[in-house]
Amino acid sequence: MTAPLHGLRVVDLTMVWAGPFGxxxxxxxxxxxxxxxxxxxxxxxxxxxxxxxxxxxxxNRSGYFNHNNxxxxxxxxxxxxxxxxxxxxxxxxxxxxxxxxxxxxxxxKLGLDYDTVRGRNPNIIYVSMPGHGKTGPEKDFVAxxxxxxxxxxxxxxxxxxxxxxxxxxxxxxxxMAGTALVAAVAMAVRKxxxxxxxxxxxxxxxxxxxxxxxxxLVDYSMNRELRAPAGNRHPHIAPHNCYxxxxxxxxxxxxxxxxxxxRALCTxxxxxxxxDDERFSTGAARKANEAELDAIIEAWTxxxxxxxxxxxxxxxxxxxxxxxxxxxxxxxxxxxxxEAWVAQTHPDAGTWEMESPPWLLSRTPGHxxxxxxxxxxxxxxxxxxVLHFDEQTIARLYAEGVTADDPDEGLHR
Amino acid sequence: MPQPLEGLRVLEIGNFVSAPYCGKLFSxxxxxxxxxxxxxxxxxxxxxxxxxxxxxxxxxxxxxxLNTGKRSVELPxxxxxxxxxFLRLVETADVVIENFRxxxxxxxGLTYDDLSAVNPRVTLVSITPFGQQGPYAxxxxxxxxxxxxxxxxxxTGTDDGGPLKNGGYQADYQGGLNGFSAAMLGVLAAERDxxxxxxxxxxQHCMAPILEAGIPYYSYLGRWNRGRRGNxxxxxxxxxxxxxxxxxxxxxxxxxKPFTDAIDRPDxxxxxxxxxxxxxxxxxxxxxxxxxxxxxTENKHxxxxxxxKMRAPIAxxxxxxxxxxxxxxxxxxxxxxxAHPVAGEATYPGPPWWIxxxxxxxxxxxxxGEHTEQVLRDVAGLSSAATEGVAGGRP
Numbered sequence: 001m002t003a004p005l006h007g008l009r010v011v012d013l014t015m016v017w018a019g020p021f022g023x024x025x026x027x028x029x030x031x032x033x034x035x036x037x038x039x040x041x042x043x044x045x046x047x048x049x050x051x052x053x054x055x056x057x058x059x060n061r062s063g064y065f066n067h068n069n070x071x072x073x074x075x076x077x078x079x080x081x082x083x084x085x086x087x088x089x090x091x092x093x094x095x096x097x098x099x100x101x102x103x104x105x106x107x108x109k110l111g112l113d114y115d116t117v118r119g120r121n122p123n124i125i126y127v128s129m130p131g132h133g134k135t136g137p138e139k140d141f142v143a144x145x146x147x148x149x150x151x152x153x154x155x156x157x158x159x160x161x162x163x164x165x166x167x168x169x170x171x172x173x174x175x176m177a178g179t180a181l182v183a184a185v186a187m188a189v190r191k192x193x194x195x196x197x198x199x200x201x202x203x204x205x206x207x208x209x210x211x212x213x214x215x216x217l218v219d220y221s222m223n224r225e226l227r228a229p230a231g232n233r234h235p236h237i238a239p240h241n242c243y244x245x246x247x248x249x250x251x252x253x254x255x256x257x258x259x260x261x262x263r264a265l266c267t268x269x270x271x272x273x274x275x276d277d278e279r280f281s282t283g284a285a286r287k288a289n290e291a292e293l294d295a296i297i298e299a300w301t302x303x304x305x306x307x308x309x310x311x312x313x314x315x316x317x318x319x320x321x322x323x324x325x326x327x328x329x330x331x332x333x334x335x336x337x338x339e340a341w342v343a344q345t346h347p348d349a350g351t352w353e354m355e356s357p358p359w360l361l362s363r364t365p366g367h368x369x370x371x372x373x374x375x376x377x378x379x380x381x382x383x384x385x386v387l388h389f390d391e392q393t394i395a396r397l398y399a400e401g402v403t404a405d406d407p408d409e410g411l412h413r
Numbered sequence: 414m415p416q417p418l419e420g421l422r423v424l425e426i427g428n429f430v431s432a433p434y435c436g437k438l439f440s441x442x443x444x445x446x447x448x449x450x451x452x453x454x455x456x457x458x459x460x461x462x463x464x465x466x467x468x469x470x471x472x473x474x475x476x477x478x479l480n481t482g483k484r485s486v487e488l489p490x491x492x493x494x495x496x497x498x499f500l501r502l503v504e505t506a507d508v509v510i511e512n513f514r515x516x517x518x519x520x521x522g523l524t525y526d527d528l529s530a531v532n533p534r535v536t537l538v539s540i541t542p543f544g545q546q547g548p549y550a551x552x553x554x555x556x557x558x559x560x561x562x563x564x565x566x567x568x569t570g571t572d573d574g575g576p577l578k579n580g581g582y583q584a585d586y587q588g589g590l591n592g593f594s595a596a597m598l599g600v601l602a603a604e605r606d607x608x609x610x611x612x613x614x615x616x617q618h619c620m621a622p623i624l625e626a627g628i629p630y631y632s633y634l635g636r637w638n639r640g641r642r643g644n645x646x647x648x649x650x651x652x653x654x655x656x657x658x659x660x661x662x663x664x665x666x667x668x669x670k671p672f673t674d675a676i677d678r679p680d681x682x683x684x685x686x687x688x689x690x691x692x693x694x695x696x697x698x699x700x701x702x703x704x705x706x707x708x709x710t711e712n713k714h715x716x717x718x719x720x721x722k723m724r725a726p727i728a729x730x731x732x733x734x735x736x737x738x739x740x741x742x743x744x745x746x747x748x749x750x751x752a753h754p755v756a757g758e759a760t761y762p763g764p765p766w767w768i769x770x771x772x773x774x775x776x777x778x779x780x781x782g783e784h785t786e787q788v789l790r791d792v793a794g795l796s797s798a799a800t801e802g803v804a805g806g807r808p
Contacts (some may be wrong), residue, residue, distance in 0.1 A: 002606075004598040021623070029598050048626065050634060063629030067622070133767075138741040141721035144663040146650055147728040155652070155661070156732045157580030160570070165659050165730050167644050167652055168579045169568030175623040179590050184766045186597035187417040187442060191768075193604065195415065203766040207747055210736065211765040212586040217748075219462040219474035220733035221760035227462070227733075232557065232578045235461060240557060242566070242576050249639065251576050253561040261553070314552045321558030323576045325639070326631045329564045329621045337547035340618045341632070352633045355622035359595035360544070362525075363610035364602045 003030025004364045008189065009095040009386075011088070012036065012072060013079075015043045017145065018174040018205060019101035019129050020068040022181030026097075027071025028357035028366040029182070034095070034382055035072040035373060036088065038079060039404035042375060043069070059375055059407065060348040066372040067354050070344070074373025075382040076403045079110055084402045088112065089120045090387055097185055101129035104139040114200045123198040125188040129177055133204035143206065148173025152209035157216055159229030166229065176212070177205040236283065238290040239265070242323065243298045245306035251323035252306045254297060254313065262286065264316040269300040346371035376405045416443025417768055421600065422792075423508045424449060425483070426490065426499070426523070429457050430556070430582045431540045431616065432512035433479040434589025435596065439508070440482035441764060441773050447788055448483040449490065449499060454781045455480070464756050471755035471780055478761060480778040481751065486789065487782030490521050494803045499523070501793040504532050507603065508596055512540045512588070516551045525611035535609040536599035540592040542584075544615030554616075559584040563620030568627070571643040588616035590765075648701035649693055652730065653708035659730035660708050660716065666690045668726050675716075675725035676707060753777045 008031040012023040020035075020043065027033040037043055042059065049062020075091075078084040089112075092098055098117060100107055107113055107128070114126045128134055131143030132151075149155050149172045159166035180203050188199040210217070216227060232253070234240040239262070240255040256262040259282070263275040274280050274296070279289045286293055301309050306322035313320035324332060330341055330353070338360075345351040349371075357366030383389045383397070397403045421444035425436035433448070433455065440446040448455070457476040464472035486502075489495035503509060509528060511518060518524060518539070525537045539545060542554030542562070549562075560566045560578050570577030592614045599612050622628050630636045645651030649664040664672050666689070673682035681687055681703060686696040693700055713729035720727035731739065737760060742748050747763040754777075764773035789800040 002602075004602040004605075017625075025594075050630065050636070063633030064626040066633075067629045132741055133745055136741040136744040138721055140724070141717075141728075142663075142668065142724055142726040143728060144665065144726055146646065146663045147661050147726065150652070150659075150661040150728045150730045153731050153733055153736045154580055154583075155659075155730045156735075158569075158577070159580075160574050160577060164654065165644075165652065166570060166577060166579070167661075168583075169565065169570070169641060170623070170625040170627070172579075172583075176587070176590065179587075179594055179619075180766055182594040183438070183590070183597045184768065186594070186601055187768060189601060190597070190604070191415075191417040193601075194420075199417075199768055201766060201768045204745075207742070207745075207762070208765045210742075210747075210762050212583060212590075213581050213733075214478040214762045215462075215475040216581060216733050217736055218478045218759045218761055221737060222464045222472075222474065222756065223462065223466065229580065232576075234557070242557075242561070242578070244575070249572075251561070251567075253557045253566070253578075255555050255557040257555065314549075317553060319553040319555050319558050321554060321561040323561040323567050324564050324621075325567050326564060326624065326627045326637050330628070330632060332562075332621075334543050334547045334549040334562075335618060335621060338544055338615060338618055340615075340621065349633070354632065355628065358615075358619045358622070359591065359598070360613040360615075361595065361599060361602070361610055362613070363606075363608065364598070 002364065003366065004361065005030035008032065008097065010034065011091055011095045011098040013098065013100040014129065015101065016045060017068065017171065018177040019099060020045070021175050022178030023099055024068055024071055025178065025182050025357070026185060028368065033072040034075050034091065035069060036075050036077050037375065039076050039401060040078065040408045042407050046375070057348050057374065059409065066346055066349055069372035070354070070368055071370050072373055073378035073381060074376055076376035076379055076407070078402050079112070081402050083397065083400060085111060087387070087397070087402065089117065092117050092124055093121050094386060097125040097127065099127045099129065099181065103142070104130045104132065104134045118198065123192060123196065125185065125192065125198050125201065127181065127184060127201045127203065129181065129203045129205065131205050133207065134202055145171025145174050148205045148209055151206040153213045153216065154209060157213065157227055157229060159231070161229065161231035161233060163229065173205045173209045177203050177208050180208045233290065236287050238283070238286040239293050239297055241294050243294070243301040245301050245309060246304055250306045252301050252309050252320060253323060254318065254320045256318065259283070261318050265313065265318045268313055268316045268318065269297065271296065342368065344368055344371060348374055375407045376403070379403055379405060416774065417772060418443040421445065421507045422505055423447070423510060424502055424506045425510045427510050427512040427540065428455055430479060430585035431588035431592065432510045433457065434586055435510050435538065435540060435592040436483060437479050437481055438593045438765070441775065443774065446483040447502065447792070448480060448485050448779065449488050450485055450781060452487060452489050454487070458781065469755065477753060477756055477759065477778045481761065482774060482776035483779055484784035484788055485779035485782055486785045488785070488803065490523065496522060498789055498793050498795060498803045500531050501795070502788070503528050503535060505792055506532065506535055508536045508538060508600065510538045510540070510592065510596070514551055514553065515541065515545050529609060533609060534603055534607060536596065536603050536612060537609070538592050538596045538599065538612045538614065540588045540614045540616065542616050544618060545613045556582045556584045559616050563617045564624055565620055568624060568641055570641050572640050576641070584616055584620065587620055588614065591616070591619040645701070647694060648697045648704060653704055655708045655711040655713055658713040658732070660711065660713060661728045661730060662704070663726045671723050671725040672727070675720040675723040675727065678707065749775045751775055751777050755780070
């Protein structure tokens with residue numbers, strides 16, 4: 001069946017992670033995404049692939065780049081050049097969506113602001129993905145990956161019990177903004193289908209992530225009390241923790257939501273009497289005595305592998321989950337059975353496994369149709385078949401360095 | 414200008430966080446969202462934190478936040494009359510959101526086949542820890558166990574402290590947002606083709622690939638860095654305690670000059686140990702010691718404002734109080750006050766993304782069963798007598 005975004009052309013100016021991750025999913029689900037990079041300033045993920053610089057076209061072999069940019073076409077265009085900007089506007093005339101994640105002032109300074117683009121294509125869907133938004137006193141402040149969750153309030157409620165705030169193990173705000181981008185674009189497309197009008201859409205990364213701690217904000221506004229980090233524990237569910245398993249740095253989580261699950265846990269660990277012990281027989285009692293309870297549970301988990309313990313507990317109806325490492329994720333039977341990892345071939349980088357489109361749409365599934373573009377790989381397609389430029393114009397763009405088939409590597413070594 | 418999701422009717426039979434967050438987004442952007450609550454209500458009503466710390470199903474901050482703008486219908490789906498009434502609502506719906514264990518949904522007789530039999534245009538969005546198929550599909554999961562099984566937990570925290578869940582219900586929220594994005598693709602396809610489908614969202618599958626470069630480095634290069642890095646990716650990317658809170662710095666090569674300017678430390682800029690990012694990495698521990706000493710006496714608000722204006726990448730760890738008082742969030746109108754008849758007034762985050770001045774609306778959360786009669790009568794077309802037999806749950 002035809003993919004949900006079939007027929008939608010997206011001009012993608014985004015770099016690094018949040019934007020490219022989001023536009024990649026637009027591509028996964030059928031959009032034609034044209035990724036624009038400057039011959040002198042490519043997407044810096046090309047340089048973060050740990051590829052030795054003496055390998056031919058090393059910048060096309062970055063796994064980090066190639067995972068986040070598949071299902072896109074690559075077009076080299078210098079936006080610092082006036083001719084380049086004019087080419088971009090022409091591209092917007094024949095496109096449906098433009099996405100950018102520059103700092104708030106950059107597109108305005110380039111003369112590629114919403115009003116200018118809309119002047120060339122009145123129905124354009126123009127999406128900005130700034131850290132703080134395009135307005136407000138902090139709009140021009142720098143906010144990189146790790147800052148977003150700090151600004152969103154999440155870090156203040158994360159951390160071990162009795163200790164200070166702790167960051168998430170990765171730049172959490174980025175992929176959440178990318179995921180939101182798909183919804184934001186789809187909503188704007190729906191609106192255009194119904195009204196004939198385009199939209200200006202703004203995914204301010206800190207606001208998108210603040211929505212993930214909304215109950216804490218509502219709570220604070222009602223009660224004026226700050227909640228301290230609680231580690232892996234829960235305000236009133238117990239047991240709810242991470243327990244040591246057999247092996248090196250191996251761990252298992254258990255979170256019992258009711259008395260039945262707790263009773264099943266007690267039976268599995270050979271301590272059925274605990275379910276009726278007054279220290280643990282009710283949720284409130286378990287919460288009050290959870291340190292004692294955690295020690296009893298860990299005595300059992302520490303003797304077993306994390307996967308083994310998870311399966312034993314799950315068969316008895318106890319919510320338990322192994323703490324999986326990256327190698328374990330890539331061999332996990334559930335993710336394998338879902339075909340979460342699929343082998344793909346890239347002309348420069350070879351064949352390896354990457355993640356499949358995450359959401360399974362039964363009638364209109366996503367697909368990996370294209371490997372990530374090599375630098376400037378689809379210049380000809382974009383210039384000739386999308387923009388319909390004549391050969392003389394194209395030759396001039398190359399001669400002036402507005403486009404190029406090879407990047408200026410000197411700036412990136 | 415109409416809201417972007419105007420004209421859509423969404424039924425939510427989900428509990429707790431993931432499916433309700435998905436439903437909340439539908440509601441905020443203009444859809445008519447009918448939340449079906451089991452007799453007694455969504456389990457989040459029993460979770461705090463409550464207004465004034467007093468348990469009350471109408472004052473749970475978690476429920477109030479996740480269910481803004483919805484209508485509430487109290488309906489026992491596990492009884493024939495309740496199921497029948499629900500299926501009459503499905504006839505009028507564009508989207509159904511659920512987060513039951515697949516076996517439990519089958520037991521209710523509310524699978525995609527059951528729904529599409531009464532309305533072939535309906536899109537069913539299932540948000541579950543592991544997805545609809547596979548060896549763990551019917552395993553029990555929740556926020557903590559899903560965070561673990563999806564790889565985000567192993568890399569959060571310190572080596573000594575062990576894997577750490579981050580605050581709140583982050584696995585559940587990720588499920589809700591992914592469910593919404595997937596659902597919107599389903600809406601576009603359904604409106605184009607006049608046919609619905611089943612959308613299967615596995616939270617584990619959504620979460621596992623997004624560990625920065627972790628998966629590509631391992632999959633493509635066979636490289637894997639065991640362990641956890643606590644609050645520091647490096648000395649120059651991390652969190653430091655300051656006089657009244659915590660600072661977060663994230664220095665890319667081009668920021669070294671503005672950073673040392675903003676903290677008024679030209680000596681660090683001149684120091685031959687710290688000239689390039691590679692130098693700073695080699696002398697990581699020495700630089701970290703400098704940063705700890707520097708940060709200890711700084712005031713977070715004052716520094717943040719000064720550094721921001723100088724384009725130095727210094728943020729601070731915002732507490733809920735900082736969010737509420739944030740000049741940026743207030744200037745943008747992101748924070749909104751919503752009044753509720755039982756809980757009173759509270760401040761809520763606004764639209765996660767902005768799509769026009771009228772794109773988002775913020776109604777209050779419903780009382781339990783507040784719209785049962787209205788919805789069963791006006792939407793399901795049941796007579797008052799029939800409504801009475803169904804509403805209010807079990808006799």
